[in-house]
Amino acid sequence: MLEYQIFFDYAPILLIGFWLTIKIVVCAIALGIPLGLFLALGRRSNFVIISFLSTSFIELFRNTPFIIQVFLFYYVLPFYGLRLSAEYIGVLALAAFGSAYFAEIIRAGIDAVPKGQLDSARAIGMTDWQAMRNVILPQTLSIVIPPLTNQTLTLIKESAILSTITVHELTMTGLMVQGETFRPFEVFIMVALLYWALNETIATIMRKFEQNTKKNRKAGSIGNSSTTLKKSTSIK
Amino acid sequence: MTSNFLELKGLYKTFDNITALNNVSLNVSKGEVIFIIGPSGCGKSTLLRAVNWLTPPDKGEVWLEGNLVGSSSSKLTIKEAKLLNNLRAKMGMVFQQFNVWPHLNVLENVVRPQLVVAKRNKANAESKALKILDEVSLHNKIDEWPDHLSGGQKQRLAIARALAMDPILMLLDEPTSALDPELVGEVLIVLKRLVNNGMTMLIVTHELGFASEFGDRLLFMDGGEIIEEGSPKKILTMPKTKRLKMFLKKLDITSFKH
Ligand SMILES: Nc1ncnc2c1ncn2[C@@H]1O[C@H](COP(=O)(O)OP(=O)(O)O)[C@@H](O)[C@H]1O
Ligand SMILES: [Mg+2]
Numbered sequence: 001m002l003e004y005q006i007f008f009d010y011a012p013i014l015l016i017g018f019w020l021t022i023k024i025v026v027c028a029i030a031l032g033i034p035l036g037l038f039l040a041l042g043r044r045s046n047f048v049i050i051s052f053l054s055t056s057f058i059e060l061f062r063n064t065p066f067i068i069q070v071f072l073f074y075y076v077l078p079f080y081g082l083r084l085s086a087e088y089i090g091v092l093a094l095a096a097f098g099s100a101y102f103a104e105i106i107r108a109g110i111d112a113v114p115k116g117q118l119d120s121a122r123a124i125g126m127t128d129w130q131a132m133r134n135v136i137l138p139q140t141l142s143i144v145i146p147p148l149t150n151q152t153l154t155l156i157k158e159s160a161i162l163s164t165i166t167v168h169e170l171t172m173t174g175l176m177v178q179g180e181t182f183r184p185f186e187v188f189i190m191v192a193l194l195y196w197a198l199n200e201t202i203a204t205i206m207r208k209f210e211q212n213t214k215k216n217r218k219a220g221s222i223g224n225s226s227t228t229l230k231k232s233t234s235i236k
Numbered sequence: 237m238t239s240n241f242l243e244l245k246g247l248y249k250t251f252d253n254i255t256a257l258n259n260v261s262l263n264v265s266k267g268e269v270i271f272i273i274g275p276s277g278c279g280k281s282t283l284l285r286a287v288n289w290l291t292p293p294d295k296g297e298v299w300l301e302g303n304l305v306g307s308s309s310s311k312l313t314i315k316e317a318k319l320l321n322n323l324r325a326k327m328g329m330v331f332q333q334f335n336v337w338p339h340l341n342v343l344e345n346v347v348r349p350q351l352v353v354a355k356r357n358k359a360n361a362e363s364k365a366l367k368i369l370d371e372v373s374l375h376n377k378i379d380e381w382p383d384h385l386s387g388g389q390k391q392r393l394a395i396a397r398a399l400a401m402d403p404i405l406m407l408l409d410e411p412t413s414a415l416d417p418e419l420v421g422e423v424l425i426v427l428k429r430l431v432n433n434g435m436t437m438l439i440v441t442h443e444l445g446f447a448s449e450f451g452d453r454l455l456f457m458d459g460g461e462i463i464e465e466g467s468p469k470k471i472l473t474m475p476k477t478k479r480l481k482m483f484l485k486k487l488d489i490t491s492f493k494h
Contacts, residue, residue, distance in 0.1 A: 120335035120394070123290055124401060125325030125353040127317075134352055138339045 017173025036102025
């Protein structure tokens with residue numbers, strides 16, 4: 001039988017953990033998307049060193065387990081004199097992990113913009129960065145919003161792994177409550193519901209946002225190559 | 237200025253094993269209108285894209301009004317890269333596929349490069365844009381998205397965008413080739429006005445009537461080389477080489493089919 005009292009007794013403390021999860025993910029995204037953009041541009045750079053470093057970073061973080069990355073951040077950063085609380089380390093690890101995926105999404109978005117767009121921007125006298133900023137990236141935006149959203153949902157779920165380095169986020173709080181109550185079913189149902197509610201809320205908001213950007217400008221205006229990308233990457 | 241308004245010196249470019257430009261040199265004087273014809277893949281686009289260094293040649297140099305646009309013999313310094321962007325702004329380029337910017341409306345397409353590249357203030361940029369959009373008969377479309385324009389309107393927008401930078405040279409790569417036949421005329425009207433205003437132009441086209449009426453010079457290219465050049469009427473009526481004769485014959489047959 002379910003013990004409903006547990007839901008009421010432990011909801012407040014779980015919500016505190018939930019709030020920390022939200023804060024960590026928001027910070028990780030706020031860091032991760034600019035870093036991802038930087039890496040995406042770095043990977044396409046003509047400077048061999050920059051493109052090599054960017055590519056290495058992206059591939060490293062995409063091809064190793066997140067939990068190992070978290071351990072490395074947790075044990076290696078202090079070794080180099082960077083003494084941060086577990087929360088901050090968690091944010092950095094999540095941001096680094098996310099940025100590798102954000103970078104690939106942004107790069108695919110940039111590649112989906114027809115080549116003639118860059119030609120016309122360069123031919124009129126724009127620098128590479130001006131062309132990116134004024135012509136390419138704005139067209140990339142509507143292409144990358146769905147996959148960036150999906151990646152954000154993934155980050156929220158992956159943030160549970162930060163419980164392994166004593167970050168008192170939602171999963172960690174759930175583990176503690178279950179240790180106290182020995183009612184894993186009730187506790188983890190609540191934890192699961194909270195993650196689900198957060199993801200569903202974000203997905204809904206972003207779907208609305210996507211529809212609005214489409215309405216503002218005729219869909220498919222990015223060129224044919226991107227419509228296929230768009231279809232395959234709509235928000236789940 | 238005399239014959240060295242625009243100077244192309246020994247341009248050479250290969251892609252993999254294909255020679256797109258084979259030692260092309262050309263002097264263009266101010267106000268001259270030069271048409272370029274030749275079979276598909278002969279290097280016409282590559283030549284135009286070499287002029288503004290969009291496709292840097294493997295060998296050769298380009299000079300505009302005594303300024304070095306680009307030289308294959310040295311890598312660009314930061315200062316030269318900046319100069320190159322300034323020179324590019326003076327060379328308006330018009331593409332076969334229009335390449336208007338779909339995320340900006342008609343007015344913004346013409347305003348944005350003025351703000352970003354020419355560093356004009358918004359009021360000046362907008363009044364200039366409105367004036368030029370009026371000249372290409374798009375004044376009643378300024379709030380429209382490019383996707384809602386016809387091909388002919390898109391190409392006129394692309395021309396307006398280039399003209400707003402006050403170019404001293406226009407490079408046009410098959411500006412009417414992607415258009416439905418009934419839309420070619422409205423773009424040619426705009427181009428003819430440019431010719432009459434004394435704009436220096438390099439135009440790749442298959443519109444031979446346009447070329448022979450308005451061209452000061454016609455170049456026939458094949459295999460990355462300029463095979464024949466001279467006054468359009470003379471070249472089109474009395475081709476010297478077998479290759480040009482064949483090319484004109486083919487063009488005649490295809491245009492006859494239309
Ligand atoms: N970016 C490129 N990569 C590889 N080959 C190219 C590229 N651009 C042009 N070429 C080749 O160079 C030759 C000349 O091309 P182009 O200048 O576009 O010809 P045209 O405009 O006369 O049709 C063609 O054989 C074409 O396939
Ligand atoms: Mg071409």
